[in-house]
Each structure stands twice: as structure tokens, then as C-alpha cells.
Amino acid sequence: MTQDNMTTSDSDADTENEPLVSPAPGSEAIDTDSKRRRTIHDETVVEARNLDVYYGDDQALRDIDIEIPKKQVTAMIGPSGCGKSTFLRCINRMNDLIDSCRVDGELYFEGKNVYDEDVDSVALRRRIGMVFQSPNPFPKSIYDNVAYGLRVQGKTQNMDEKVENALKGAALWDEVKDRLDESGLELSGGQQQRLCIARAIAVDPDVILMDEPASALDPVATSQIEDLIADLAEEYTVVIVTHNMQQAARISDKTAVFLTGGELVEFDETQKIFENPESQRVEDYITGKFG
Ligand SMILES: Nc1ncnc2c1ncn2[C@@H]1O[C@H](COP(=O)(O)OP(=O)(O)OP(=O)(O)O)[C@@H](O)[C@H]1O
Numbered sequence: 338m339t340q341d342n343m344t345t346s347d348s349d350a351d352t353e354n355e356p357l358v359s360p361a362p363g364s365e366a367i368d369t370d371s372k373r374r375r376t377i378h379d380e381t382v383v384e385a386r387n388l389d390v391y392y393g394d395d396q397a398l399r400d401i402d403i404e405i406p407k408k409q410v411t412a413m414i415g416p417s418g419c420g421k422s423t424f425l426r427c428i429n430r431m432n433d434l435i436d437s438c439r440v441d442g443e444l445y446f447e448g449k450n451v452y453d454e455d456v457d458s459v460a461l462r463r464r465i466g467m468v469f470q471s472p473n474p475f476p477k478s479i480y481d482n483v484a485y486g487l488r489v490q491g492k493t494q495n496m497d498e499k500v501e502n503a504l505k506g507a508a509l510w511d512e513v514k515d516r517l518d519e520s521g522l523e524l525s526g527g528q529q530q531r532l533c534i535a536r537a538i539a540v541d542p543d544v545i546l547m548d549e550p551a552s553a554l555d556p557v558a559t560s561q562i563e564d565l566i567a568d569l570a571e572e573y574t575v576v577i578v579t580h581n582m583q584q585a586a587r588i589s590d591k592t593a594v595f596l597t598g599g600e601l602v603e604f605d606e607t608q609k610i611f612e613n614p615e616s617q618r619v620e621d622y623i624t625g626k627f628g
């Protein structure tokens with residue numbers, strides 16, 4: 338949750354997802370109703386075309402082309418510093434918050450270039466939520482952590498039910514239903530991460546970006562998060578960065594391999610990447626010859 342989100346307060350209505358652009362006459366607002374009616378899988382939800390990203394004079398990503406399918410889990414793997422987090426942050430424009438960062442090329446969310454001038458980055462981040470490596474609950478009660486984004490958006494009707502549903506969706510409800518008033522910070526690390534996932538899904542986003550969400554957790558908590566990710570993909574598009582190749586192989590439908598220099602070297606079905614990659618460099622990376 339960013340400062341931007343925190344300072345924005347919408348009016349009343351408990352409506353469906355809002356468009357990314359202000360509803361000026363002639364603007365191309367996204368028709369979320371038609372999106373919700375579509376059920377075709379393999380539909381692209383996020384697409385990068387010739388995407389280059391720089392921090393000052395240093396280029397972090399080079400000419401990235403990728404099409405991320407809807408309601409599937411897409412894993413991003415690759416050695417440290419190859420640009421995985423940078424790419425993830427491009428998708429919901431979190432890189433805007435880094436002064437030196439510059440993005441060239443195109444990044445589409447449901448066909449709309451998120452870097453167009455008329456896109457509201459706060460609205461974008463409501464549709465594309467994020468979960469970080471270290472669990473970062475707010476110093477508030479469990480209930481208030483989950484209710485937070487809904488309150489910011491003015492969606493306060495049936496709040497108890499929405500909080501319960503989000504906690505159930507994050508596989509945390511049974512563990513916390515009798516202690517909703519306790520601080521989120523009193524939960525275990527794995528529970529805190531599931532609380533952050535509940536907070537992210539409470540506002541009903543389309544896409545959930547996860548940057549190494551289990552790397553700070555023990556094996557049991559990791560396995561709970563992995564199970565949860567598989568369930569989340571029934572309803573959401575999940576893009577996850579992980580250093581754990583077994584994890585990528587276990588939980589993702591597609592895998593993108595970034596290698597040093599900020600190149601996306603190969604992107605394919607996860608099974609193909611791990612069993613029969615096209616690129617020798619990818620094979621070497623996966624078999625541990627480098628990286
Ligand atoms: N805020 C920043 N300012 C300047 N350079 C940055 C910033 N964030 C990342 N970089 C640089 O961009 C490159 C890609 O970094 P990024 O964090 O995206 O890599 P990563 O693949 O996520 O690595 P890791 O696996 O270690 O998390 C690196 O060279 C890094 O030093």
C-alpha cells in the first residue's frame with residue numbers, strides 16, 4: 338500500500354472496479370463488465386512491448402516483450418539483479434516512486450498502456466495489487482488491516498462480510514476469526530504474509546504481483562503460501578518473482594527467465610522451461626551451472 342493510496346478517498350458508492358482513466362468525454366475507459374463476462378483462458382491481461390527501464394544511466398531491463406495470461410500463475414526467475422523486481426514494479430507503476438527510474442516502450446493492462454498520460458496510477462494500483470518479500474501489515478488490528486483499502490475507497494457496506502471473505506480467500510480466517518481486534522503485528526510471519534494477501538484481495542483487484550512472498554518464511558508457512566497462490570489463480574492473475582526454482586516449477590503455469598543484463602531470455606509453459614528449454618543459457622541457469 339503506497340502513500341498515494343493512503344491519501345486518496347473516493348466517494349460513497351460500493352461499485353465495481355473503476356476505470357483507470359478519468360471519465361473525460363471521449364476517453365477510453367475500460368469496460369470492466371465485459372471483462373468479467375469473458376471466460377476464455379489464455380487471454381492476455383498484461384503485455385509488455387519493447388520495454389526498456391533505466392535507473393539514471395544504467396539500463397535494468399532491455400527490450401522486454403511478454404504476454405501474461407489471465408487467471409494463471411506466471412513466475413519470474415533469474416539471478417539477483419537481472420531486473421525481476423523492476424519488471425514487477427513496472428506493471429503497476431510502482432517505479433514511478435523511484436526518481437531515477439525511466440521507462441520506455443509499452444506496458445499494457447487490458448489493452449491500455451499504463452504509461453499513457455491519462456492513466457491514474459492510484460486507480461491502476463487498485464486493480465493491480467502487490468505483496469512484498471517481508472510481510473508488512475499496518476500497525477493496526479487484523480480487521481482494520483483488511484478493511485483499510487475498502488475504507489479508503491469508501492466501500493464500507495457489509496464490511497464484516499468483506500473482511501471475512503478476504504481472510505477466507507487468504508486461508509487465514511480460521512486462525513484469526515476469534516482475534517480480529519488483535520494487532521496484525523502479533524501474528525506469525527506466515528500469518529502476516531497471508532494477512533497482506535487478504536489486504537490485497539479485499540479490494541478485489543484483477544492482478545496480484547508478489548515479489549518473493551515466501552522467501553522470509555519457514556517451509557510450513559512457505560507451503561501454505563504456495564497452496565494459497567494456486568487457489569488465488571482461480572480468481573486472479575498472479576505474477577510471482579521467486580528465487581526458488583522448485584517453487585516456480587510447483588506453482589506456476591508459465592515461467593519467464595530473466596538473465597543478467599536485464600534480458601528476458603525465455604518465456605514459456607513452466608514445464609517446457611524446466612524440462613526442455615530452448616536456450617542453452619536458460620538450461621545452464623536452471624541446472625545450476627551459473628547464477
Ligand atoms: N531504486 C533503484 N535505484 C537504482 N538502481 C536500482 C534500483 N532498484 C534496482 N536497481 C538496479 O536495477 C537492476 C535490477 O534490479 P532488480 O531489483 O530489479 O533485480 P532483481 O532481479 O529483482 O534482483 P533480486 O533477485 O536481487 O531481488 C540492478 O542492477 C539494481 O542495482
Ligand SMILES: [Mg+2]
Binds near residue numbers: 421422423548578
Ligand atoms: Mg528483486
